[in-house]
Amino acid sequence: MRATNFLCLGGIGLAAAVAACTVGQGVHADATGGGYESSSSATDPTSETTDESGGAGATGSCLPADVKALMASQCATSGCHTSTSDSKKPPLRTFADLTASSKVDSSQTLAERSVVRMKDSAQPMPPDALLPASQVSVLESWVKSGMKPIACAPSADGGPGGDGPDGGATAPDEFDVPAKCTNGAGTTSKGSSMDPGRACNTCHSFRLAGTVYPTAHEPNDCRGSNGSTSGLKLVVTDANGKTTQVSINSAGNFYSSTTLARPAKVKIVDSAGKERPMKTPISTAAMGDCNSCHTQNGAGSPAAPGRILAPK
Template identity: 35%
Template sequence: MAASLVAPACYYASAPATGEVPGGTDAQIASTEFPCEVAQVLATCWNCHTNPPKGGAPIPLTTRAELAAASSLGGTYAERALIRMRDTAKPMPPTGFPRPDAAGIDAFAAWVQSGMPMGSCEGVPGGGGVAPTVCSSGQKFPAVFDDGSPDMNPGLPCRACHLREEEDEARFFMGTVYPTLHEEDRCYSDVPTGTRVEIIDRNGVVALTLPVRPRGNFMSNSFNANVTLPFTARVVSPTGDVMQMTTPQMSGDCNGCHTEQGANGAPGRILLPSN
């Protein structure tokens, strides 16, 4: 069965009332309900599990009462959250997004098993800062070479560059799909044949389908959007797995936000859906 993952677009969901979602070197988490080690783990959930929930999340997880509520699948939502954190096949947060480390998950488990005692946290680092980058393919486009090919300069803001230097090639929708969140600029991707990006117009209709090239780049055929803005988008794998963007956008220069580290609230690169 095809999987569906929800990915933040150029803007994260709003932070919960209990604290701030980590997003930079100065990000802090503060809580009047959770111990610091628990708040740090839950902060990785709060891009979507806010109140109200964002990005297709079914429930909020911002208060102790919400975590202690009974799940229809059995146990409490805190216990279900712990199961998903430890699920290697279908983890939460989804593969490619910031996740708590093993020590954090163990601390969350101990808190759940001890009855979820109330706590407080006056402010601890939220885990922001510069994430290490990789080039998963091991191959990069030459930094000083411009061959005019559709595979050139993967990961860079294509439309902005073309508007400066070659306006007739500035397609409205341009970007790069990668297997991990923090791929290096100019790193070639490795995308299965048949992967596509679907552009969804303001009315929820798939208005454009853009094939993704094996090295990751995709682009539309026109300088103009030719869709009713604002739009959202989704990456669809050949097997039907989906990575969905939920925040409406006006700019189609996708790599302008989906940079190595992420800009304007984006978590990093446009991700290839995982199975």
């Protein structure tokens, strides 16, 4: 789906992770220093300390690329397994996270427990549907082979601000940012660029409408991402498998009156093909008013994490 960077995200907890890795097969919480609370904190979701200070030859313990990509795209997605704030959804991002012990069954690491849940149709993970066996086997075979870490990539692979931190839909810290009106005030004059950020169907009755933003907590009436120059699109796949593209205008607004068979899946796609999917399908007409949930700080049920973001 997207290029994934292989930088070590686990600055904190590295020592514990190294200790854990030397234990090899069957590492448990006792080896990692006491479970996932210690492996990261809400303020270091993608700590790049290794990259900045480590320079060439930075090593440490990182996840193999395929495992990391799987976790990032399917588990550590926004609102899910990204932070320590909800103990029911432990972070599943780093080597240290995955080798910490499960709170539900302390005889298992979170990696082992994840495999169990990824195969449990009664309690599926991800919650909407079980993944194909080919994807589950990426994690499962790593677990079976002893959960060995790889050395973290050196900083040359892309430091902060480079093309490296492109976790995209998966980078938790994109929602851990201050409010910002990146592109300045939009317009309230009636028309397609009006009222960016506001719930359009308060006044209209579009099937789908909303605003795409460059950062997660933009106030109402701030212009969104300019889709007319960047080629951003909303791609909708309805319940019949019919795909519709909705263009995003220069204010970041989009709207459509195309009939939509629900449940429908939506994603924001850029001209390079990078995408940010919403995992929850659009199941009711009210959900077509995207900004009603994707408010500055997020609202609705399930509550959105903030604005709809353009892929980076």
